[in-house]
Amino acid sequence: MTRDGDQSPTVGIGEMLISSRSLDEYKAMFNLTERDLSRKILDCPGGAAGLTSAVNRLGGDATACDMAYFDRKAEQLAGIVAAETCRGNRYIRANLEHYDWTFFADPDEHLRLRQHAVEEFAADITRNPHHYVAGRLPALPFPDASFDLVVSSHLLFSYSDRLDLTFHLEALTELMRVSRSEVRIFPLVASGSAALYPHLDTLLTDLRGRGVEGEVVEVEYRFQRGAHHMLVCRHITQ
Ligand SMILES: C[S@@+](CC[C@H](N)C(=O)[O-])C[C@H]1O[C@@H](n2cnc3c(N)ncnc32)[C@H](O)[C@@H]1O
Structure with missing residues (x-):
């Protein structure tokens, strides 16, 4: 059985990327409102994303959690995620037809904005390491x-x-355990594919058995073709 942390190259991008989406991407991927951003937020996996640094800088309260934070100093992580950003951008340039160029005008803009998020991440993890917690779903x-x-x-x-x-199922159950109200997951398609996750109905049924209701909601973000929906999970209250 393949489980957490399996880094074996398969289809799509190959080895799992430590990526660096910006706060603007998160807002569009998760339909985040100003009210949402004023809540106590966990970003898991946080990777090298810009949400945590940006939300805290704006006076909010966000924490990132990722297994990439285990046993690595901030400086070492900064080097790794800078290289990962270039790897991700190379993959996109080699697979342009899988992407919709409206959120980003072109691959150059994609690289520039992801590199900016990496710089913000690297500065924040150095200054505020308590915002970044090592953890493994x-x-x-x-x-x-x-x-x-x-x-x-x-x-x-x-x-x-x-x-x-x-x-x-286990990862979603755990994300729900640490959330008072809501978990949002994006996207619902695999890397390199535009097809909806084939076991979604089974997963939602199993979650309901664990007291969690899931709802598929369309979002504004347009980048990977077919990736237009998030899953919103809430605790079922009697
Ligand atoms: C593609 S990145 C996404 C990062 C960020 N959410 C973003 O959108 O830019 C996937 C991340 O998942 C992390 N990861 C993989 N397996 C994990 C696990 N079992 N628990 C926690 N993090 C994990 C990797 O270290 C990597 O940073």
Whole structure:
């Protein structure tokens, strides 16, 4: 069974990327409102994304959690994620037809904005290491209901070629455990594919059995073709 942390190259981009989406991308991927951004937020996996640094700089309260933060100093991580940003951009240039060029005008803009997010991440993890917590799904180092809102981008569903249904169920259950109210996941398609995750109905049924209701919601973000929806999960209240 393929589980967390399996870095074996398969289809799509190959080895799992440590990517660096910006706050603007997160806003569009998750339909985030100003009210959402004023809540206590967990970004898991945070990777080298810009949400945590930007939200905290604006006076909010965001924490990133990722297994990439284990056993690496900030300086070492900064070097790795800078190289990862170039790898991600190379993949996109080689697969232009899989992308819709409206959010980003072209691959150069994609590279520039992702590099900017990496710089913000590197500066913030150096200055504020407590914003970045090492953790590995499906077991996170936070007490129950620690956050108001949990966002999770480009791990679940994206890497369903190597993470199986059991991992998805356990990871979502864990993300819900640490959230007081809501978890949002984007996208619902695999990297390199425009097809909806094939086990979504089974996953939603299993989640309902664990007291979690999932709803598929269209979002504004347009980049990977076919990736237009997030999954919003909420605790079922009697
Ligand atoms: C494609 S990146 C997404 C990062 C960020 N959410 C973004 O959209 O830019 C995937 C991330 O998942 C992390 N990851 C992979 N397996 C994980 C696990 N089991 N628990 C926590 N993080 C994991 C990787 O280290 C990597 O940073």
